[in-house]
Amino acid sequence: MIWWIIAIIYAALGFNLVRSRSRKLQRVPWLTFGWALLTSELAPQLLALLLLAVVAGWLGSASSAALLLLALAALPLLWAIYHSRQVPERVEQSLRQGLGANYQAQLSTADNQPLSPLPSWLRVVNPVGFAEPGVEVLRNIAYAPHGTRTQLDIYRPTQRPPSGCPVLLQIHGGAWMFGSKNEQGLPLMNYLASQGWICFAINYRLAPSQPFPTQIEDCKKALQWIRREGSQYGANPEFVAVSGGSAGGHLAALMAMTGDSELFSDGSGDTSIQAMVPFYGLYDLVPRGEQPNDELVIGLLNQRLFHQSPEQNPQLWESACPINYLQQPLPPAMVIHGQIDSLVPVNTAVKFVTQLSAASSNPVVYLELPATEHSFDVPNSWRSQVVVRGVHRFLEWARSRHYGELLNDDSATDKPDTADNTASDNPASESA
Template sequence: MTGLYFFLAVVSAVCTLMAIVQARRVYWLAPIYFLLAWLAGELALIHVIWQVGLTALLAHMELLTSPLAQTGLGIFALSWLGLIYLHVQAMDSPRVLGNALRQGLGDNYRDDIPADRRLVLEDGIRAGSWLKPFSMTRPGVRLHANISYADAGKRNLLDIYQPEAPREGGFPVLLQVHGGGWIIGEKEQQAKPLMYHLSERGWLCVAINYRLSPAAAFPAHIIDVKKAIAWIREHIADYGGNPDYIAITGGSAGGHLSSLASLTPNYAPFQPGFEEADTTVQAAVPFYGVYDFLDRHDIRPEMSMDELLADKVLQCKADEEPELWESGSPISHVNDHAPPTFVVHGTHDTLVWVEEARAFVSALEKTSQQALAYAELPGGQHAFEVFHSVRTDHTVNAVTEFLEWAHARWVREQ
């Protein structure tokens, strides 16, 4: 028992250190590093709770007297200090997110949101939420699962999260695009904290599957996203949604696809056979996305995605089909017609470095005529908002504010 206690102490300390350190060139260890740092950082106080409980149990059993157990206790104590630091860092998220929204939307942006809609906004979070990180469902939300939006079978199914209470003018729509490096992922796996939160508050959320590589080569992924937008425009009124207002979000590969869709409305090469469909979106919230297949700013020279992209995703090299690699990069489509956009990225993202988001936002700032907010969350790892955590729930609140603001502005302009 004392040996296990010592082992767990060492593992905890290592994971805590990984969450604190901003890792870069970890090469083949990147997925493992990400996983351990992600779970330590987002569940920091939960780890403290079970570890203190374990220590109390061993003390009750009088097993903390051995040198090995006491060494383990010392290591645990150091780990607890680090985990508390990570928890406090996550608790600072509303300051960072609030500053981002004020800078992007204006100091008094909340005044642009109708009074009745301001009532649904939340400034704080509930401990009961982040202490149950995988409890997703919420009252007042009806799920319509596995609806076909195109002809690729399982990969062209979508789920609809529908509020039970009606909303005047119809529900504004949020389209969620999952991540997974363009090769894995399912619509049920990501963004549930955001979708349930919004659906409780009168938004209709749609989560889609799309064709994956290597079975399908890019641009199949973005074509499916466009097909989903076209389906929403044609059918979402049947579920009480407003087909004229569609926002889009997604993380990682979903961040790439959601930002690409937002910047390429009605772009014919991405709409083969349905060129006349309106695929405009009214707002975008990409999370920790890949914005440049070509890595033109030389951000990740030693951690390149070129092999994955060339072998699995685009299935050609950049020098063989440069136009495809160029057209697949959201940064190549930055223009003055971008919708209101809220870019979110963590400083400690091991898989997609924060510098990529900075370059994308910098390009958008030079051309976009619409509001642009950028939140760079200290300590945030890749996929941080997949389940409830302190950082997740604060971010969900901020995204809700952004979307309510963007929708209110759109309504006034109609």
């Protein structure tokens, strides 16, 4: 009996992973998402356990039918592992398409080595181990006077240059209603800190007790604090990139796309962003009849985030949509989304990237990952290990471009005016 139970559980996990996500929903599919995330990102570990079960069942009393079902249950796991092995090629292809075939010429030798398709086996054994050598974490530093919800953590290298480290601001997800700086973006922040970056993971006040725009206002207060105080922690806030997943991806995009304006800001400091990397974010919160789950979205956001319907306050809903700020100066972007995302359909990212690419004068990289669920980067899986290295490449490229443009601007400013010099050096002009 036990072998049938194990076989049915594995078969259910596999079916949940590979079934279609394009269907109308009556409620948020938390279980679908949770089990698919577990299956896709921990497929090697689950496959190893399954093989042990097959061997134990074969040596024990399992029937041939139960053993056959156990063996077939391995197919979705092998499918997930196969797609994980394709991630290095997919990441490199996306970077070349977005930044140009020769983008690696702007990276250091260490940054442009081939992305390995093989994972760190230590991470496979312990996918929730995130610590990197040479990285330290400072916790629970207040950036605003609202208790634990306006605190941040700092991930930084133990050895920092006198000029300071480039900055990543990380915003956690959780449907704007839950989540913490301690839970998300950990593979990315630890890896970047090991490569000389300093990362600030922030909390922000949550809905429903604090409706929108409190969340984005807190994010901008955190950025202003970083620009005021960051240097004493080893930051060089001349270059600040922003990232986040899910609701954090939405806030990261909204922050970057309104950065040069005073929207959602008290005007007390610079809130410009030099690069953005939103993961599986929602970029258009207004239901426009294009998605099968518009009613679900309206109900969730109306009750939890806005406390008003789109008809009652259309301006508030529209103001929350990053896709409405395409006329602003836009930084380089790397947008990342999974093809089988259960919570935020991948076509929302495709629509956003299409419009962003058409509007922006800066490059847009779009990384769409097959067989990938929402929040795929929470564990240190095969996939997340490669993706964070791709994000590092993008950020180093964006930083190189940023300082190159500053250097060109300084050169243009310092260049003498040819017409004025000609006039002052011409005796005829003096006699005139």
